[in-house]
Amino acid sequence: MAMQMLPPNWPGNFWAHWAIFAVVILVFVLLMVMFFIWLERRAMAVMQARLGPNRAGPFGLFQPAADALKILIKEDIIPARSDKLVHWLAPVVAFVPAVLVFAVVPFWGGALLADLNIGILYVVAISSVTIVGIFMAGWSSNNKYSTLGAMRQVASVVSYEIPVVLSLVGVILLAGSLSMQQIVAAQDIPFILLQPLGFLLFFTGALAEINRAPFDLTEADSELVAGYMTEYSGMKFGLFFLAEYAEALAISAIVTTVFLGGWRGPLLPPWLWFVGKVVIVFFVIVWIRTTVPRLRIDQLMALAWKFLLPLALLNLLITAAEILFWPAVSLWVLIPINFAVMIVLVLLWSRLFKLGWGKVEV
């Protein structure tokens, strides 16, 4: 079924499809990650009144390649009294899930590795495996900063999974399917308009899951040096770095697919729409990073449990009620209603909500 939207001369063979997409995904992820590293450094530089990398290649475009080369020939230091096997395995465990997510992300109609009928469930499940790698890194490094960073990461991911998944359920209700392909197909109106609150909650939660600012406590450079990867060097550090950006790419791709209408768009070729939207989402992530300070760990927890979770539940309730009681109503009518609901709820909850617990008596 998925093949129907493809060009007619597409190799229909199962294994050929599998092999081609395995390569496409790897190339896409690696190229985009390199581009993202450049984009982040360059965009941040512009926002911070400085120049950024501008020596290697045009506009410094080859800087990530140069960095990769440098990191490859660096010495690989394994700290004494570390758990060597776990230390070695951790970057792999962290990196692989970030790439695996792309197995179900449609670049084009039908152009995806596997159109799983539980696509979005797969994404949620796989993307949370990364923290196992991060915790392994933190534990095996035999370093207190690493352990603290890893503990923070586990705590935040466990908390943020819940609002993230709940905010996705609203989309699933609207699309009537768990398949990523079907979700895109259902978006005649991008779901960001129909689910503005869901988008906000998902995006916030996702930022915490991939530990980008303002939730970057795991590797809070001003507190924990580099968090879980303090003791990593050489290509192992490189893998963590790659994993981090691959996760950011994965989140951008998921946001694009689930909320922004995936590859769909007028005039331009679909893959260009997809890549363009992914880049825009990532740019917003970078923008947030340069703008806001970091939250504290208890404030992070408070935000997840007291702010995001109740709102995600309410969002789910309202969406379900809308679908149940007005199944025939035009979706265009729901847009202003949902926006109004979002504004009222967010404003109301910000009044009720308090960040953090303050001082502990010792």
Add this chain to the structure above:
Amino acid sequence: METTKTKEIVINTEPFVVNFGPAHPSTHGVFRMRMTLDGEVIMDMEPVFGYLHRGLEKLAEERTYTSCIPLTDRLDYLAPMSNNLAYCLAVEKLAGIAVPERAEYIRVIIAELQRIASHLCAVGFFLNDCGAFMTPVLYMLRERERILDLFDMVCGQRLTYNYMRVGGVSQDIPEEFIPALKKFLKEMPGWLDEYERLLKDNEILLARAKGVGILPRDLAINIGASGPVLRASGVRWDIRRADPYSIYDRFEFDIPVGTAGDCYDRYRVRVEEMRQSLRILRQAIKDLPRGEVRSEVPHLIRPPIGEAYGHLEGPRGELGFYLVSDGSIAPYRFHVRAPTFINLTALADMMRGWKIADAILIFGSIDICMGEVDR
């Protein structure tokens, strides 16, 4: 006999010790904090310093009074002009040397510019510690750059100025200095307003800094804290007013004070002080007289036997130099009252019970400079 009492689940947590520093991104140099942590909560903190000790006080005893001035540049490298000035004030007091009118004005202009430059750094790095990734600090360094350019004009240096002299300043300000300063004075309030718009009511900054790391008024006075740290705790104490040195009694300015003594107040006080410094600068360039910039001072100063303590309101607090003369060309004893060293003594009290992230913030809000702490 078995009892039906329900068992309580007790999770035993063990405190553990983490060394923050001496090489840590947020210790502003080579400061070391031995923290006893219970999870994320700080149970105790022991400051360890001395990693940057260079024996400056002893070195100074081997040098003539004039050649001690470059040493003072190396104390608080974020505000060398203030150090220069404090030392010169002490020597002038010791030897009874008068300073020409124009030199006094130039000194005030330079010292206030230095205060702005130092506070820009302090606020910027405080926000950096807060987790705002480099943006505020880079914006503020951009403005600090303008001040460094001005200093470059007057003395040809950007870090270790060596500009003040006993009995005046080393050279007169160049012609292009005043127009450049006027331009800076015109633009700076706009930049400050911009930062205020971006940061003053920032939700995350308020959540992170308000009520955190409170230094109570009594404790602040008891430990001898000074500068913005003391004023944020609500004590209206500024040497420029309390014991006017140079010509500060001629200028109109307010002393901003905080109420709560938390990190947010310390940040606010610094921002307000920058505005007050701009006010002083405007008055100073208006009245700047013509004339000599350096009084007749012998090449080798031999102050009479005695002692003197010269102090001023540095960007970080009361910066004082205590000099003992035995009548020779070198000080017999040279002591620095380093404000940040004394402000640091309250650190453990401020940190206890807060989390690691707060500790970094509290530490950043004191605004220390290791060159001065370790000397």
